[in-house]
Structure formats: C-alpha cells, structure tokens
Amino acid sequence: MTEGSAGTGGAPVPAAVMAVSAWILVVLSVVAFVRADPGIDSNQLFFLVDVVGAAVYGTVAGVVLARRVHPVPIIMGLTAIGVGVAALSYSYSQLAVVRPGLPWVDVLSPLQNTAWIPGTLSLFLIVPWLIRDHPLGVGAKLGVLAGIAATSWYFWSRTFTGIPAVWVIVPVLVVGSAAAADCGWRWRHGPPDERVGLGWMCLGTALMTAAYIPLALPASLPGLWVLNPLVHLAVQAFYPVAILVCILRQRMWGLNLAVSRATVAGTLTVLLLVLYVVVATAVTALLPEGDSVGAQVVAAGVVAVAVQPVRLWLQRRVHRLVYGEGEDPARAVRTLGRQFGSAETPEQLLEGLAAGVGVALRLESVSVRRTSGVAAVWGSATGHAESVELVHRGAALGTMVVTAPPGESLGARTRRSLTELSAVVTAGLVVLQSAENLQEARRRLASVRLEERQMIRRELHDGLGPSLAGIRLGLQGARNLLGSDPVAAAELIDALQEQLDHQVEGVRQLSRSMFPPVLDELGLVPALHELAANQSRSGFQLRVQADPPPRLGAEISAAAYGIVVEAVTNARRHSGADGCRVDATFAPEMLTVVIHDDGCGFDPAGGGGVGTRSMRERAHELGGTLHIESARPTGTVVTARLPLTAS
Known part of the structure; x- marks a missing residue:
C-alpha cells in the first residue's frame, strides 16, 4: 500500500495498538484452537468467521485510523477486537475441555456469544450512513440512531431474553435494508463525485443484512449449520473490501492511499482458497460415512473435484475484476485490434486505442503524447501518472x-x-503520423506543382510572350516594307526567322529540363550526359562522372535529374564559375548525387529560393536528404541521397 498525500488528523499510535491487538487475538485464538483440536461443527465455522473478521477489519481500521480519526475506522477496529475476543473465547473454552483446570474459563466462555455483536452489527447498521464526505443530514442521523437501536436490541434480546429468533432478527433486517437502500439511492442520484464505490457499499450492506436471515430459520433445517457460517464467512471477507473501495475511490476525508492490485488479487485468491477448503471439507462432512477409509477418501476427492471448477471460475472473475481484460493480454490485443477496422480516421483510431487500453486495464486515464503535443486522451487524470515509451524501429515516437x-x-x-x-498503440501512432506525413507530402507536392507552374508562367510571360509579340510587330513592319523596300523587308524577315528559331530552341530546352525524353527512354546517366552536352553548347562546362547504374524507378530518376538541373542552373546563374561537376554514385540501397562548383559560393544566412526548396522537396518526397554546403570562396556543394527502395 502506498500513500500519495496522507490525510490530516490521524492517530498512528492508537491505530497500531488496535491493529496489533486484533492480530494478537487472532494468533492466540488459532494457537488455542490447534491445541484443542475439536471436531467439525457450526461453532468451528463461526470461529473461522471471527478469525477472518478480526484480521481483516483490524488491518483496514489500522490503515485508515493512522491517517484520519473518524467513527468508521474506530467502529471497524472495535469490531476486529470484539470478534477476536469471541474467537479467543471459543478456542480457549475448547482447550479447557481437553486441558481441565485452565483459569478464567467461566469469565471468557460467555464472550463467544456476545463480544462480536456490537461491532459486527454496527458495521452494516451504522457505518453505511457514515460513509460520506459531507456532514450528516437528518435522514442519515436518523439512520445512525436506528442502527444503534437495532444493535442494542439484538444484543439485549439475544443475550438476556428468550424472545423467538425471528423477532430478534426483524429490526436488524429492516434497518440493514434501509441502509442498503440509502447507499443505492446515493449511488444513483447523489453528487457525481460521491457515487464512486457506493455500488459496492450497497451490495456489501445488502449481503451483510441477508446473511442474518438464516439465523431466523429453524436450526433443524438440513445443512443450515454449514450454510449459515459459510455465508457469513464469504460476506465478512467481502464487506471490508467494499468499505475500503468507497473510502479510497472517493479519497474520502482527505485520504489519498493506493493499494497495489497485486495485493488485492493475492488477498482475494487466499480467501478463495480458504473458502474452497472450507466448502470441500463441510460438504464432505455432510456425506454419509463409508464403510472404509478408502471410501471416505474417494468421497472427499469427488467433492474436491466437483468444487474445483467453481473455484477456478471465481479465480478468473477475481483477476478480471482486479486487472480487467489485461489479465489476458492476447484477448486485450484482439479487442484493440478491432479498432483498426472500425475507426474512420487516424485520429479516431488513436482515441479508440487509448480508450481500449483504459477499459481493458481498468485505468483512470490514458493519454498518448508526442513531441508535437497530446495526440489522444481518454479519461481524466487525478492520480499518480506512469508512462510507457512508444518505440517504432528503434525510434521513440512518443509516450x-x-x-x-x-x-x-x-x-x-x-x-x-x-x-x-x-x-498496438504504437502502431496506431504510426498510422496517424503516416497519414499526417502523407497529408504534408500532398501539401508539398501541391506547392512544388504551383512553383513549377509559376516558373513556366514566368518563362512564357517574360520570355516567350514578349518575343512572340516582337516577332508579330516585326512581321507587320516587313509587310509594310514589301512594296517600298523589298530588300529591307527580306532582311527583317531573316532576322525574325532567326529570333523565332531561338525561341523554338528555348521551348525545347525548357521541355528537356523538366523531363527530357532520353531520361524516360535510356535512364539517368544518358540524360545527365545529354544535359552536359547542351550546357557545353551554351558555354558552361558540365563534367559528369557516374557509375553504371542499376535499374532505377522513374520516380528516383526524375527526382535526381530535377535536383541536378536545379543545382546546375543555380551554379550557372550565381556562382560565377565557367562550369561544375556532377558525381552520381550507386550503392546497394542508396543513390548519392553530388554537384560541386568552384564559384563564389553564397551566404547560408540568406536562405534559399524556389530552386533550393524544389530540390529539398524532391529529396524528401522519396525519404531522402539534401545537404547544401557553401563557404566563400570555395564554391557550393549540393549532396542528395535518395534511397533506392523508394522506387
């Protein structure tokens, strides 16, 4: 059990005294019982009920009282001591039968029938009215008074009168039912922050009340001597858990304690094992005795085998109650896997996975976080947070x-x-990031297309458009000169023809620079050599060094060629050099292209233009990288690395 922030006003010393006293009574009772070694009957089963009650209630009362003084833990502690005294009284009186002459037998023996009454009845007749985090109202105060009256009536009438059992039990049943009904009403209609755990309290109070019904039945009913104590044993093991759940789930009275799930599961498992042994033993005792020891052993084995499936079923239910579906990770993974088929968007997928983890493991809240912020949230966090790193292919995606x-x-x-x-959550986060990357790639692709269109528009508007307009005006002038000066008209037409040829070549160069036919027909290296030849004709020397390439996909070839064209164009326009060098190296999984000029370089702080952004986009679209180095006056080096698997 751990503590976040302890409540104020606790009483550690009295709490320790109360818990230790209860356990001392348990130990003394068990030692005396073992030494007495009595036969099996209903009294011994009730003795087991008292021992379990003293241990459980004493522990719970000590934990709560150490952190907050309140009537509830005090009542639980007095109950533990009362049932512990009753258990010791019974075992001591049984020991006195086999060892006559023990002192104080006459004083202790009557306590086995009376010491347990005040505390045990107060648990379900008074405590349910007190389990709240605000002052008692009129109804709750009347309930407490009714619980005190019913407890006093039961103690007095059962101890000092011979009133029929049914009249002794009826007030207890009435007040207990009212307490359970009050818990149920507050669970359904009370303040939302005070409903947590009241369902358990309602069930526990109802079971405690119902456990006293057999006491009003005739003792001659067959099997009643076994049924009655077994019912009390099961209920007494459950009820303190219900009280503790209510207190801790609501952080009532300023308490902020946390009980380990392993502790809860282990405790419930031990109780189930004890209950299994008791039930098997009791049922075996009810069977008719055989003629031989072998027959009795066979009968006991049959009973044990018959009861075992029920115990295993209860064990699975306990683990499901404590751990949720997470007690079977394979089942929880299958449940989460269904989210991949039902979610309509990656965001809904991740939210569904977060909710699935929260439900499967019975958590308060789940949030999936990454460096950019919170990706999905389920529930509302109020307690101590624990995190798990989400790793994909060795890289941390988030937590x-x-x-x-x-x-x-x-x-x-x-x-x-x-x-x-x-x-599974990591897979959902990968899907979300892949969807975002795809959306970003589409955005970048649209941006690149827009920039390319703007570049084509600029070339047409600033180059081809004015040139064609000039040619048109020239043709109009030649037409005007045909009649008056045919020689001048012919010379003008020749000049216009030369200008038109120049523009046709410019259009061809623009087309080739975007995607030359040789790139599609022969591949990247021939296209680079053709680019070098074209640049050389215009006075810019381009030297190409390329290994014999493997078969490349059209996407990689086009991206590499586009990067080279942009880098060569920048070098020709801005470097001041008379040429540059292109090196293309093919590794088993990577194409590396390096464009290096010996020009003046550029200032990296000045940022990049459209061409630089276009080169980066081409590399990133294929999962590659682009690095540009510039240090005046050593020139500029553009290095592009493109993974071949992208093809």
Whole structure:
C-alpha cells in the first residue's frame, strides 16, 4: 500500500495498538484452537468467521485510523477486537475441555456469544450512513440512531431474553435494508463525485443484512449449520473490501492511499482458497460415512473435484475484476485490434486505442503524447501518472501516460500488460503520423506543382510572350516594307526567322529540363550526359562522372535529374564559375548525387529560393536528404541521397 498525500488528523499510535491487538487475538485464538483440536461443527465455522473478521477489519481500521480519526475506522477496529475476543473465547473454552483446570474459563466462555455483536452489527447498521464526505443530514442521523437501536436490541434480546429468533432478527433486517437502500439511492442520484464505490457499499450492506436471515430459520433445517457460517464467512471477507473501495475511490476525508492490485488479487485468491477448503471439507462432512477409509477418501476427492471448477471460475472473475481484460493480454490485443477496422480516421483510431487500453486495464486515464503535443486522451487524470515509451524501429515516437483509479496502484502484472498493449498503440501512432506525413507530402507536392507552374508562367510571360509579340510587330513592319523596300523587308524577315528559331530552341530546352525524353527512354546517366552536352553548347562546362547504374524507378530518376538541373542552373546563374561537376554514385540501397562548383559560393544566412526548396522537396518526397554546403570562396556543394527502395 502506498500513500500519495496522507490525510490530516490521524492517530498512528492508537491505530497500531488496535491493529496489533486484533492480530494478537487472532494468533492466540488459532494457537488455542490447534491445541484443542475439536471436531467439525457450526461453532468451528463461526470461529473461522471471527478469525477472518478480526484480521481483516483490524488491518483496514489500522490503515485508515493512522491517517484520519473518524467513527468508521474506530467502529471497524472495535469490531476486529470484539470478534477476536469471541474467537479467543471459543478456542480457549475448547482447550479447557481437553486441558481441565485452565483459569478464567467461566469469565471468557460467555464472550463467544456476545463480544462480536456490537461491532459486527454496527458495521452494516451504522457505518453505511457514515460513509460520506459531507456532514450528516437528518435522514442519515436518523439512520445512525436506528442502527444503534437495532444493535442494542439484538444484543439485549439475544443475550438476556428468550424472545423467538425471528423477532430478534426483524429490526436488524429492516434497518440493514434501509441502509442498503440509502447507499443505492446515493449511488444513483447523489453528487457525481460521491457515487464512486457506493455500488459496492450497497451490495456489501445488502449481503451483510441477508446473511442474518438464516439465523431466523429453524436450526433443524438440513445443512443450515454449514450454510449459515459459510455465508457469513464469504460476506465478512467481502464487506471490508467494499468499505475500503468507497473510502479510497472517493479519497474520502482527505485520504489519498493506493493499494497495489497485486495485493488485492493475492488477498482475494487466499480467501478463495480458504473458502474452497472450507466448502470441500463441510460438504464432505455432510456425506454419509463409508464403510472404509478408502471410501471416505474417494468421497472427499469427488467433492474436491466437483468444487474445483467453481473455484477456478471465481479465480478468473477475481483477476478480471482486479486487472480487467489485461489479465489476458492476447484477448486485450484482439479487442484493440478491432479498432483498426472500425475507426474512420487516424485520429479516431488513436482515441479508440487509448480508450481500449483504459477499459481493458481498468485505468483512470490514458493519454498518448508526442513531441508535437497530446495526440489522444481518454479519461481524466487525478492520480499518480506512469508512462510507457512508444518505440517504432528503434525510434521513440512518443509516450503513453496512464493513471490508476483512485485507491489503486499499478502492480507489476498491469505494467507488463501495459507494455504489451503499447505495441498496438504504437502502431496506431504510426498510422496517424503516416497519414499526417502523407497529408504534408500532398501539401508539398501541391506547392512544388504551383512553383513549377509559376516558373513556366514566368518563362512564357517574360520570355516567350514578349518575343512572340516582337516577332508579330516585326512581321507587320516587313509587310509594310514589301512594296517600298523589298530588300529591307527580306532582311527583317531573316532576322525574325532567326529570333523565332531561338525561341523554338528555348521551348525545347525548357521541355528537356523538366523531363527530357532520353531520361524516360535510356535512364539517368544518358540524360545527365545529354544535359552536359547542351550546357557545353551554351558555354558552361558540365563534367559528369557516374557509375553504371542499376535499374532505377522513374520516380528516383526524375527526382535526381530535377535536383541536378536545379543545382546546375543555380551554379550557372550565381556562382560565377565557367562550369561544375556532377558525381552520381550507386550503392546497394542508396543513390548519392553530388554537384560541386568552384564559384563564389553564397551566404547560408540568406536562405534559399524556389530552386533550393524544389530540390529539398524532391529529396524528401522519396525519404531522402539534401545537404547544401557553401563557404566563400570555395564554391557550393549540393549532396542528395535518395534511397533506392523508394522506387
């Protein structure tokens, strides 16, 4: 059990005295019982009820009272001591039968029938009215008074009168039912922050009340001597858990304690094992005795085998109650896997996975976080947070942060399940990031297309358009000169013809620079050599060094060629050099293209233009990188690395 921030006003010393006293009574009772070694009957089963009650209520009362003084833990502590005294009284009187002459037998023996009454009845007749985090109203005060009256009536009438059992029990049943009904009403209609755990309290109070019904039945009914104590044993093991759940889940009275799930599961498992042994033993005792020891052993084995499936079923239910579906990670993974088929968007997928983890592991909240912020949230966190790193292919994508419900702390088993389920959440985060990357790639592609269109528009508007307009005016002038000066008209037409040829070549160069036919027909290296030849004709020397390439996809070839064209164009326009060099190297998984000029370089602080952005976009679209180095006056080096797997 761990503590977040302890409540104020606790009484550690009295709490320790109360808890230790209860356990001392348990130990003394068990030692005396073992030494007495009595036969099996209903009294011994009730003795087991008292021993379990003293141990459980004493522990719970000590934990709560150490942190807050309140009537509820005080009543629970007095109950533990009362049932402990009753258990010691019974075992001591049984020991006196086999060892006559023990002192104080006459004083202790009557307590086995009376010491347990005040505390045990107060648990379900008074405590339910006190389980709240605000002052008692009129109804609750009347309930407390009715509980005190019913407890006093039961103690007095059962101890000092011979009133029929039914009249002794009826007031207890009435007040207990009213207390259960009050818990149920507050669970359904009370303030939302005070409803947590009241369903358990309602069920526990109802079961405690119902456990007293058999006491009003005739003792001659067959099997009643076994049924009655077994019902009390099961209820007494459950009821303190219900009280503790209510207190801790609501963080009532300023308490902020957390009980490990492993502790809860282990405690319930031990109780189930004890109940299994008791039931098997009791049922065996009810069977008719055989003629031989072998027959009795066979009968006991048959009973044990018959009861075992019920115990295993209850064990699975306990684990499901404590750990949720996470107690079976494979089932939880299948449940989360269905989210991949039902979610309409990646965001809904991740939110569904977060909710699935929260429900499967019975958590208070789940949030999936990454460097850019929170990607998905389920629940509202109020307790201590624990995180699991989400890793994909060795890279950390983010973290999954979870909190346990109030009053609980995650054990090793839940953390292990959380780690296993995190793989599914990681897959959902990968889907979300892939969708975002795809959306970003589409945006960048649209931006690149827009820039290319703007470049084509600029070439047409600033180059081809004015040139054609000039040619048109020249043709009009030649037409005007045909009649008066045919020689001048012919010379003008020749000049216009030369200008037109120049523009036709410019259009061809623009087309080739975007995607030359040789790139599609022969591949990247021939296209680079053709680019070098074209540049050389215009006075710019381009030297190409390329290894014999493997078969490349059209996407990689086009991206590499586009990067080279942009880099060569920048070098020709801005470097001041008379040429540059292109090196293309092919590795098994990577194409590396390096464009290097010996010009004046550029200032990196000045940023890049459209061409630079276009080169980066081409590389990033294929999952590659682009690096530009510039240091005046050593020139500029553009290095593009493109993964071949992208093709």
